[in-house]
Amino acid sequence: MDRTQLAFCGSYCGDCAWKEKTGCKGCQVSQGTMFYGECAVAKCAVSKSLEHCGLCPELPCTTLQAAFDHPEHGDKGERLTNLRVWADGGDTYTKVA
Numbered sequence: 001m002d003r004t005q006l007a008f009c010g011s012y013c014g015d016c017a018w019k020e021k022t023g024c025k026g027c028q029v030s031q032g033t034m035f036y037g038e039c040a041v042a043k044c045a046v047s048k049s050l051e052h053c054g055l056c057p058e059l060p061c062t063t064l065q066a067a068f069d070h071p072e073h074g075d076k077g078e079r080l081t082n083l084r085v086w087a088d089g090g091d092t093y094t095k096v097a
Helices: 017-022 040-047 062-069 078-087
Strands: none
Touching: 040 062, 062 078
């Protein structure tokens, strides 16, 4: 797993279907200015100099929880699990369904 492809929110950019379609280099490289516009989660993590939100003492904050709960782009807990694994030094992830 390439740690530069860890998404701040707990997704894994290296596995994203939109990466190839849009030429996206991942949210760490893009620093929160994504192909679709600004990402509030990424911008927050960048402002705190975090590799990902799993390293934030406020995990999960309201901004991150809103992303998890989004009706179209939400998940079933995979991203929060990924963030906790990564914060503990793990290098695995569960693909967001």
